[in-house]
Amino acid sequence: MKILSLGEKIKLRRKELNLTLKNLAGDRITAGQISLVESGKSNPSMDLLEYLAFALNITVEYLMETEETQAEKICLYHENIAEAKILNDELEEAEKNIENSLHYAQKYNLDMRKAKDLYLKGLIYSKKKEYGNAQQNFLSANSIFIKNNSNEEVINTFLLLGKITLRLKAYHSAYSYFQQAEKVFEDSNLGDDFLIGQIYYYIGCTYFKLGIIDKSIEYSFMAQEKFRNIDNKKIYAESLLALAKEYCEKGDISNAINYSEKTLKIYKEMNNSFYVSEIENDLGKLFSDFENVEQSFIHLYKAKEIREKTNDSKIIETLCNICENYIKLKDEIKAKETLNEILQHIEKGEEKSLCDYYLLKYRVELLEGKLEEAENTLIQTLNYVKKVNFLKESAEISIMLGKFYIDNGRDNEAAKYLNEGIKVLRELKILDK
Structure with missing residues (x-):
């Protein structure tokens, strides 16, 4: 992909059509005039531009497109490829495309493209579990998003920063990021149930980690309400689509486009099945931790239904959570x-x-007394x-076996397995010597 000046576009197209300067000039203008435009020594009038566009069978808009606009399109292309590669875990290819995009973004001072590239770099570092670098890139991207009032991007970046700090057990920092995401959402009037549902869910998780259980329950229920609204959106989307068709029939293209775009946005929200199933599953775990097994089952069975429909391998995780609940009961x-x-x-x-x-x-066999x-x-x-070299799991299971033998009065076997488990945990530096 190459960025072309006005003159280069005219010259390239003329060569493609095998036209000389004289051929292109015809009786309307002189070859010299075209030569000056091609070399960048003269700016053409609107009349001349229209003539050249007609003669070369291209649009005036194409000729008038600035180098910055072309650079923006190239950046967007590389960003789209990078996002696809990130989703497919092809991180090296994603990085190459981001670097290509960054080159043009920096050369042409395209702030928003630079911010998106930094955001994508943050995603790659997150995938690599290089959380320090991920945070740095997300913070740099968000400073640009904030400056440009790109509220949805600001919220999504705060969410990612919150998730990283939550994973790093920096719960107060995580709460701060999620709270900022909530405030920007409230101030921007986005009206996206899925997005605010995510924010409420993560605030609930953070309160749970901080031991503020009442607040955690409150936000978990708020998240639940938002995700319930998504279920009712299909009917809403169908009504908007009907409106779009009616406006189209009346010849009101502006409103037809407006309502069709709104319809598309809702269908896209509804299509976030992977993320919905993730959050439904995690809400199920959260309600189980609150000892609210009834609510937990509602969310876990919803996650199970989605994961069955989408052939998601994570259905095993959901089924394990459901089984845990039945063991509790x-x-x-x-x-x-x-x-x-x-x-x-x-x-x-x-x-x-x-x-x-x-x-x-x-655990089920214990429950049955077998x-x-x-x-x-x-x-x-x-x-x-x-056999499969799961060292941490082997230590934990050795300790479980030791406790089983203690409960059943078999002290010698208990000592053997407890010592074995503790030894492995120390080797893994999970326990101090």
Whole structure:
């Protein structure tokens, strides 16, 4: 892709059509006039531009397009490719496209394009778990977004900064970022239920981590309400689409476009099934932590439904959470039914999922009072995680086995497995020596 001056566009198109300066000039103008325009020594009048556009079979708009506008389009192209590559985990290719975009953004002082490139770099660093670099790029991007009043971008960046600090257990910083996202949303009147639902959800999570349970519950319910609204949007979108068609029939193109764009936006929001299922699943876990199992089931079964429809492998995670709830309720039958579902979804090579399955199976067997089977399941799981070299899990399961033997008065075996587990945790530097 190359950025062309007005003269270069005319010359390139003339050459494509095998026209000499004289051919192009015809009887209307002189070859010298065109030569001056092509060399950039003269600016053409509007009449001359219209003549050249007609003679070269191109649009006046194309000829008048500035170098900055061309650079903006090139940046957008590379950004779109970079985003697609990031989604596909092709991070090296994504970085190349971002660098290409940044080159033009800096050369032509395209502030918003530079901000988007920094934002995308932040996403790549996040994927690589290089959180310090990710934060730095997100903060740099957001300073530009704020300056340009790009409210949706500001909110999304605050959300990402909050998620990083939440992951790093800097809960007060995370709360600050999520609170800023909430304030910008309220001030900007965006009316995006999915976006504010995410903000409420993460504020609820942060309050939970800070031990402010009442507030955590309040925000979790607020998030729930917003996600419930998304379910009603299909009817709303259909009514907007009908309006768009009516305006089109009347010849009111402006309103037809306006309502069709609104319809598209809602359908795009509704299509965020991956993110909706993530948050429904996490809300389910959160309500389970509040001991509100009824609400937890509502969200977990919603996540299960979405993940089944989209063939999302994370359905195993949701089923494990559902099984945990049934164990809490001491519902042996439902817990075993869910265990069978988990096993049906586990494919070859999913070692972690298989480990989770066996640990849940152990707990269900304990619930049923089948101590011998529970012991065998735990020993089988321990041997399996050792085989696949899951060191942390092998330590945790050794300690679980030790506690099982303590509860059943088998002190020698208990000591053996407890010591084994503690030794591995120390080797992993999870426990001090």
